[in-house]
Amino acid sequence: MAESAPSAPYRVLARKYRPRTFADVIGQEHVVRALSRAMERGRVGQAYLLVGPRGVGKTSTARILAKSMNCERGPTAEPCLECAICHDIERGGDLDVIEIDGASNNGVEDVRNLRDAVATRPLRDRRKVWIVDEVQRLSGPAFDALLKTLEEPPDHAIFVFATTDPHKIPDTIVSRCQVLEFRRLREEDVRTKLTMVCTREGVDVSPEVIAALARGCRGGLRDAESMLDQAISSADGRVTLDDLEMVAGLARPERWLDLFEAVAEDRPADVLRAISEFLARGGTERDLVEQGSESLRDLLHVALLGEDALGVEPEPARRDRMRALAKQLGRDRLEAILGMLFELEGRLQRSPLAARALLEWTLLRAARLGAFLDLGVLVQALQGGASTAPPAPQVRATPSVAPIPSQVAEAPAPAAIAPPPAAPAPPAAPVVASSFEGLLEALTRRRPALAEAIRRNVIHGEIGEQGVLVELRELPPRERVMLDDPAERAALAKLPGSPGPWEFRITSTARATDDLGQKLLESFGGREEEP
Numbered sequence: 001m002a003e004s005a006p007s008a009p010y011r012v013l014a015r016k017y018r019p020r021t022f023a024d025v026i027g028q029e030h031v032v033r034a035l036s037r038a039m040e041r042g043r044v045g046q047a048y049l050l051v052g053p054r055g056v057g058k059t060s061t062a063r064i065l066a067k068s069m070n071c072e073r074g075p076t077a078e079p080c081l082e083c084a085i086c087h088d089i090e091r092g093g094d095l096d097v098i099e100i101d102g103a104s105n106n107g108v109e110d111v112r113n114l115r116d117a118v119a120t121r122p123l124r125d126r127r128k129v130w131i132v133d134e135v136q137r138l139s140g141p142a143f144d145a146l147l148k149t150l151e152e153p154p155d156h157a158i159f160v161f162a163t164t165d166p167h168k169i170p171d172t173i174v175s176r177c178q179v180l181e182f183r184r185l186r187e188e189d190v191r192t193k194l195t196m197v198c199t200r201e202g203v204d205v206s207p208e209v210i211a212a213l214a215r216g217c218r219g220g221l222r223d224a225e226s227m228l229d230q231a232i233s234s235a236d237g238r239v240t241l242d243d244l245e246m247v248a249g250l251a252r253p254e255r256w257l258d259l260f261e262a263v264a265e266d267r268p269a270d271v272l273r274a275i276s277e278f279l280a281r282g283g284t285e286r287d288l289v290e291q292g293s294e295s296l297r298d299l300l301h302v303a304l305l306g307e308d309a310l311g312v313e314p315e316p317a318r319r320d321r322m323r324a325l326a327k328q329l330g331r332d333r334l335e336a337i338l339g340m341l342f343e344l345e346g347r348l349q350r351s352p353l354a355a356r357a358l359l360e361w362t363l364l365r366a367a368r369l370g371a372f373l374d375l376g377v378l379v380q381a382l383q384g385g386a387s388t389a390p391p392a393p394q395v396r397a398t399p400s401v402a403p404i405p406s407q408v409a410e411a412p413a414p415a416a417i418a419p420p421p422a423a424p425a426p427p428a429a430p431v432v433a434s435s436f437e438g439l440l441e442a443l444t445r446r447r448p449a450l451a452e453a454i455r456r457n458v459i460h461g462e463i464g465e466q467g468v469l470v471e472l473r474e475l476p477p478r479e480r481v482m483l484d485d486p487a488e489r490a491a492l493a494k495l496p497g498s499p500g501p502w503e504f505r506i507t508s509t510a511r512a513t514d515d516l517g518q519k520l521l522e523s524f525g526g527r528e529e530e531p
C-alpha cells in the first residue's frame with residue numbers, strides 16, 4: 001500500500017517500524033521483563049542506564065518507558081498508543097519528555113539548564129522523563145553537574161541514559177542508576193523483523209537478501225533496516241544480492257566462495273585479485289575480515305554439521321560449491337584459517353597503516369597452509385593410521401604462535417636426535433637442515449636477537465617451496481612476541497635464501513616425551529641446543 005500514497009512523507013524504515021510497546025521490542029526479553037514488572041508494581045526507578053551496542057532498541061525502550069509512565073490510561077506496562085500523551089511522545093513533541101543527545105549537548109551550561117528544568121514540575125504529564133542518548137559523551141564538568149541532580153532528584157523526574165560505551169561513564173553516575181544491558185540481536189530475530197517489514201511495505205525481497213542483511217548487521221537492527229532501505233530505493237523491482245552489494249557493501253556470498261576456493265587451491269594471483277576487488281567496491285580491510293570470517297564459519301558449519309546448519313537454504317549452485325569447498329578445506333584447515341583471521345583483526349587495529357599488506361600476507365599464508373598440513377598425513381602414518389594419505393589432514397595447524405601452556409619446559413628435554421631413519425617419506429617436504437642453518441646464519445648477521453631467539457628454541461627447521469616451517473619448543477613470552485611481530489616476520493620472509501614467509505609451530509617439550517612427539521622428532525631429525 002505504501003506505493004499508492006506518494007504524497008505521504010517518506011519515513012525511513014527504522015523509524016516507521018520502531019517498536020512502540022514493550023511487546024514490540026525484540027531480542028531484549030530480560031530488559032522488557034524488568035521494566036514491565038517495575039511498572040506493574042509501581043516501582044519504577046528514578047535513573048536507568050541502558051547499555052548496549054547501537055541500533056538494538058535502547059532509545060525506543062526509553063520512549064516506551066516514558067509512554068508507560070505518562071499514558072492517560074496509565075501508569076501501565078501497556079501504553080494505549082491512542083491518547084494525546086502517547087501520540088506526543090511518539091512524535092517527539094511532549095514537553096515533559098525531553099530527549100538530549102550527549103554528543104551535541106556536552107557543555108556545562110546545558111547541564112546547568114537541565115538542573116533548573118529538572119526542578120520545575122511537569123506541565124501536563126505525571127513525570128518528567130529525561131532521555132540522554134550517548135551519555136558517555138558528556139564532558140567531565142557536565143557529568144559533575146548531572147551528578148548533583150542525580151543525588152537528590154525530585155520525585156517527578158525520571159532519567160534514562162543510553163550508552164554504547166559504559167566504561168566512559170564515571171562510577172559515581174553508574175552507581176546511582178539501575179543498569180539494564182541490551183544484547184546484540186540474534187540473526188533469527190533480525191530476519192523475522194525484516195521479513196515483517198518487507199511484507200508490510202509490500203516489497204519483494206528474497207529470503208537470501210534478508211539472511212544476508214541479518215548476518216551483515218552484526219546484531220544491530222537499525223543498521224539492517226537502513227541497509228534494506230538503501231537497497232529498496234535503488235533496486236529495480238525485486239531486491240537482489242547485487243543491490244545489497246552495490247549500496248550496502250555487503251559482498252555477495254559467491255565472492256567469498258571465489259576467494260576461499262583460491263585459498264584452498266593456493267592460487268595466489270586469484271587471492272590477491274579477490275582482495276583488490278573487494279576493496280575497490282568500497283569495503284575496508286576490516287570489513288573483509290569480518291564478512292570473510294562469517295563466511296568461513298558457514299563453511300566450518302557445513303563441514304561439521306552439514307548444510308542444514310546454515311539456517312537458510314542457499315541457491316542450489318552455491319550450495320554445491322559450499323559443500324565441495326567445505327570438504328576440500330576440511331575442519332583443520334578451516335579452523336586454522338579462522339584463527340589467522342581472528343589474529344589479523346587484532347593486528348589491523350594495531351597497525352592500520354599496514355592493513356592491506358597484512359591482509360594479503362595473511363590470506364596468502366592461509367593459501368599455503370595446505371602444504372604445511374600435509375605434515376599431518378605423515379604424523380598419521382607414524383601413529384599407525386592409514387598410510388594411504390587421506391585428503392583431510394588430521395593434525396591441527398597452528399596458524400602462528402600457539403598459546404602458552406601453564407607448565408613450561410619442566411619435562412626432560414629430548415636428547416640430540418640422529419638424522420631421519422628410513423620412514424615413510426612426507427609427500428612434499430624437502431628437509432634441508434644445512435640450508436636452514438645457513439638461513440639462520442644469514443639472519444644472525446642481520447637480526448642477531450631474532451636469530452638467537454630462534455636458535456635457542458628450535459627443534460626443527462625446514463625450507464619448503466614457498467616458505468620456511470620452523471618447529472620450536474615452548475619459548476619465553478618476550479621471544480614469542482618478537483616472533484609474532486609483523487615487521488620481524490617480514491624481515492624473515494625477505495631474508496636472502498628464504499623462499500617466502502616463515503611459519504612457526506610451538507611443540508611443548510613436555511609433549512616430546514610422549515610417543516608421537518618422539519617419533520615426530522626422530523623422523524625429522526630434531527636438533528637440540530641447551531642455552
Ligand SMILES: [Zn+2]
Nearest residue numbers: 071080083086
Ligand atoms: Zn496512552
